[in-house]
Amino acid sequence: MIRLALTKGRIESEAIALLERAGYDCSDLAEERRGRRLIFRTGGEELEIVLAKAGDVLTYVGHGVCDAGIVGSDTIAEQGSDACVLLDLGIGRCRFALAGKAGQWRGIGHRRLTVASKYPNVTRRWFARRGADVEVVKIEGSVELAPLLGLADAIVDIVETGTTLRENGLEVYEVISDVSARLIFNMASIKLKKAETDELVRRVQVAIGS
Amino acid sequence: MESKNLKINVPDGMRDLVFGDCRRYSAIERRLAEVYESLGYREVRTPALEYLEVFDGGSALPRERMYKLTDNSGRLLALRADNTMPMARVAATKLLGELPALLYYNQSVFAVQSENSGRAGEIMQSGVEIIGAPAPRGDLLCIYTAIKALRVLGLPFKLELGHVGFFNSLLCELELTDEAKTDLRRLVNAKNAVLLGSFEGLEKSQLARLRRIPLLYGGEEIFDEAEEVAAGNEGALIALEYVKKLHRLLEEAGLADDIIIDLGIVHEIDYYTGAVLRGYTAGAGEPILSGGRYDGLLESFGHSVPATGFAINVGLVAERLANAGVGENGGAPDVLIHYPGHEFAKAAELAERLASEGKRCELSCFGSEEEARLYAAARGILEVVVL
Numbered sequence: 001m002i003r004l005a006l007t008k009g010r011i012e013s014e015a016i017a018l019l020e021r022a023g024y025d026c027s028d029l030a031e032e033r034r035g036r037r038l039i040f041r042t043g044g045e046e047l048e049i050v051l052a053k054a055g056d057v058l059t060y061v062g063h064g065v066c067d068a069g070i071v072g073s074d075t076i077a078e079q080g081s082d083a084c085v086l087l088d089l090g091i092g093r094c095r096f097a098l099a100g101k102a103g104q105w106r107g108i109g110h111r112r113l114t115v116a117s118k119y120p121n122v123t124r125r126w127f128a129r130r131g132a133d134v135e136v137v138k139i140e141g142s143v144e145l146a147p148l149l150g151l152a153d154a155i156v157d158i159v160e161t162g163t164t165l166r167e168n169g170l171e172v173y174e175v176i177s178d179v180s181a182r183l184i185f186n187m188a189s190i191k192l193k194k195a196e197t198d199e200l201v202r203r204v205q206v207a208i209g210s
Numbered sequence: 211m212e213s214k215n216l217k218i219n220v221p222d223g224m225r226d227l228v229f230g231d232c233r234r235y236s237a238i239e240r241r242l243a244e245v246y247e248s249l250g251y252r253e254v255r256t257p258a259l260e261y262l263e264v265f266d267g268g269s270a271l272p273r274e275r276m277y278k279l280t281d282n283s284g285r286l287l288a289l290r291a292d293n294t295m296p297m298a299r300v301a302a303t304k305l306l307g308e309l310p311a312l313l314y315y316n317q318s319v320f321a322v323q324s325e326n327s328g329r330a331g332e333i334m335q336s337g338v339e340i341i342g343a344p345a346p347r348g349d350l351l352c353i354y355t356a357i358k359a360l361r362v363l364g365l366p367f368k369l370e371l372g373h374v375g376f377f378n379s380l381l382c383e384l385e386l387t388d389e390a391k392t393d394l395r396r397l398v399n400a401k402n403a404v405l406l407g408s409f410e411g412l413e414k415s416q417l418a419r420l421r422r423i424p425l426l427y428g429g430e431e432i433f434d435e436a437e438e439v440a441a442g443n444e445g446a447l448i449a450l451e452y453v454k455k456l457h458r459l460l461e462e463a464g465l466a467d468d469i470i471i472d473l474g475i476v477h478e479i480d481y482y483t484g485a486v487l488r489g490y491t492a493g494a495g496e497p498i499l500s501g502g503r504y505d506g507l508l509e510s511f512g513h514s515v516p517a518t519g520f521a522i523n524v525g526l527v528a529e530r531l532a533n534a535g536v537g538e539n540g541g542a543p544d545v546l547i548h549y550p551g552h553e554f555a556k557a558a559e560l561a562e563r564l565a566s567e568g569k570r571c572e573l574s575c576f577g578s579e580e581e582a583r584l585y586a587a588a589r590g591i592l593e594v595v596v597l
Contacts, residue, residue: 036469063328064495082496084401084424175330187489188497190401192368193468194428 002189002196003048005057005066007075011092011181012051015070018091019047022200022207047200055079058184067189070201074158074179078119084190086201087183090208096122096176099165100147100154105173108132116146117156126156126176144168223323223331229370234537235334236529239316241362242336242522246314249355251338254313262286270481275322277331282587289320293335293521294481294504301341302511309342309515311450312351330525337521341508344516349456349485352518356499357447357465360489365530369468369499370488371474372425373453375425376436379445386411389512398423399476427472430457436473449473456485481507487520491530491538497525542590546572546584551597556597 006015013158016026025043026134027033034040038047050066054075060066072092076085096119108127114135117123127134133165139146139155144164153169158179165171183204190197216466220226227235243253265276270292277289290296295311305311316336323329340348352372360367375568377398381391383415390411397406401424422439426432433454440446453471460466464495475486482502501520508515531537545564549557557573564571573589579596586594 019360059328062495063492082400086401086406086424088404088407187401188492188495191370191427191472191490192492209273 001045001048002068002193002200003050003066004200005052005069005071007051007054007057007069007071007181008051009054011070011072013191014091015089015181016206018204020087024203044198054198058083061184061186064188066184067186067193067197069184070181071184072158072179072181074122076121076182076184077177077179078121080121081184082187083184084187084192085182085184087204087208089181089183089204092179092181094158094160094179096156096179097159098101098126098154098156098174098176099170099172100152101158102169102171103160105154113154114152115154115156116143116152118143119156119158121154123175144170222328222332225332227332228348229541230532230537231528232364233541234531235524237537237588238363238524238527238531239334239336242359243314243316245358246338246355249312249351251312251314251355254297254300254315255317256290256293256300256315258290258318259287260290260299262288262510262519264288264299265291270295271321273494277320277322290318291321292319293317293337294339294507294519297339297519298504299511301339301515301517302498305341306418306513306515310348311339311341313339313341313519314417315339328351328388334524335521336524337519339517339519341517343518344505345452345484345503345518346456346459348518350459352417352501352503352520353456353460353469353485353487354465356487356501356520357468360468360499363522363527363531364536365498365527365534366526367468367489367491367498369472370470370475370490370497371456372472372486372488373455373476373484374447374477374482374486374502375449375484376446376453376473377442377476379449380419380423380440381441382445383443385414394420395476398474401425409549424474426474427470428569429470430454430466432471432473436484439473451466453485463537477502485518489520489522491527493533494526494529496523496526498523498530509580543570543572545593545595546582546586546589547567547571547595547597548573548574548576549581551577555597560595560597 016029020026024047028040038051052060054071057069057071058075058079058081063070078172091166108130112135114137115123116139117136118139120136120138137152143155143157146155148168159172162172178199185197225475262278265288274349276291279287281287318332318334323331340352353437356369360369381394403421403424408419409417419439426436428470436450440450460469477486481504483505484503486502488497491498499520499522503518505516547557547560561571561573574582576585583594
């Protein structure tokens with residue numbers, strides 16, 4: 001049996017639907033049957049599904065206590081990971097973007113910029129590649145507040161439709177990269193459970209039509 | 211900042227080993243040393259501190275992750291960051307007159323881990339280096355030793371065989387900057403098929419080929435597909451032929467059951483030049499054994515000598531054994547000798563006699579028999595002798 005860590009929240013329902021399409025019976029995870037449990041079995045006992053926060057999915061797979069994981073590429077980019085990233089699931093699509101108050105972007109100049117983000121590592125790397133000297137401030141919740149309150153000149157965040165930005169008078173200055181959910185594996189698991197992990201990859205591949 | 215009483219805590223990544231842990235570590239180290247010695251290896255110990263330059267050649271660990279300090283002239287020292295480099299230094303400076311040299315060691319390496327990662331900063335390694343033995347004889351000896359070593363641990367395992375020449379030759383024919391090649395190497399090593407597929411600056415046919423490399427793992431059935439991937443690239447084909455040859459020789463020796471193949475092994479360590487090894491066991495998320503051929507490494511110490519070797523991560527093995535309940539019990543003596551204060555001589559005499567019968571006995575530290583009996587019960591000592 002493969003133990004799969006699945007990211008709670010934004011990509012959860014899409015991921016479960018994908019697993020269903022791949023022929024895994026996920027009825028154990030249905031809202032009405034779920035309760036407060038965190039560990040579930042698929043109908044045929046092929047998968048044990050663990051619900052976890054995105055960052056923890058990487059930790060569990062990295063340590064090998066979970067064989068596989070479904071997690072956004074935003075979290076992989078921010079946290080770094082030595083897991084094998086075998087498939088782009090094409091779900092949970094959005095973009096990393098630099099954003100701020102509409103019409104206020106002056107570009108990278110001599111003035112030291114302050115940038116707020118939930119993704120300080122991604123932010124630092126992107127500006128460092130441009131040789132820019134920026135102050136990165138880590139924010140936990142709604143990052144959009146930081147430029148509105150005058151804490152930051154810009155934010156780096158994931159943007160799906162841009163509605164939240166628009167409604168708060170913000171706009172995208174520049175797109176940094178595309179983000180989507182990935183199917184990842186622990187390196188030792190794909191070696192020791194090759195037949196089972198191959199089967200999971202094959203079935204998910206069919207489900208996403210790649 | 212959370213205040214921490216530094217006096218009663220250990221630094222991040224450092225660990226105390228208490229009782230059962232020590233028993234498992236010692237047993238593993240002892241059993242492995244017996245295997246190595248039975249095959250003619252001799253032990254070497256190198257200093258915990260070396261000049262940082264010793265570890266700088268092969269990027270086994272980037273400088274930022276070494277524990278560094280300075281000596282009395284301000285020169286940079288590093289806590290042993292890798293075992294192979296000091297062993298190569300010893301061989302290049304002291305053993306050139308007696309090659310081939312079969313060395314083994316049981317000593318820790320140190321690496322700064324990222325905060326709260328749950329990873330150990332001090333890693334006990336037990337390993338061998340075979341200095342002055344070219345391929346394939348050196349490789350066969352190394353693989354044979356690795357299998358014997360893994361078998362004695364009592365865990366189910368797979369030993370993975372690869373060859374860095376396979377990917378490196380395919381990388382050579384690509385017209386990319388060094389930076390792009392480093393990125394590619396990292397992606398193949400991490401089996402990141404997704405980012406590989408969208409790698410910039412390559413033609414479609416080249417990408418299609420690259421994407422298959424991380425998936426070239428499994429049993430000997432992957433050799434046919436590897437041949438397709440390597441087609442037209444002489445270096446990759448030579449590497450593949452060599453792995454097939456090793457596999458055949460191991461099969462003839464009845465050792466192939468424990469072997470799996472991965473031609474996508476690239477290795478994060480630059481000093482490997484040929485066949486590479488990794489050992490896996492269920493439940494350990496990372497390899498319990500890692501190694502390979504490093505023919506260029508001794509050159510950085512002034513001499514060109516072929517060499518190969520591997521290291522076993524004793525801590526990871528101990529963790530798996532603990533998980534399986536091995537070494538949890540035991541350690542309690544067989545007898546507690548309780549004696550009046552003036553009868554120490556009698557107690558010592560009895561202890562000697564019991565020891566000669568193969569019994570382990572502890573001399574009581576208590577003044578009253580009642581306390582001694584309570585202690586024996588709590589400690590799991592089955593017999594109390596009262597003098």
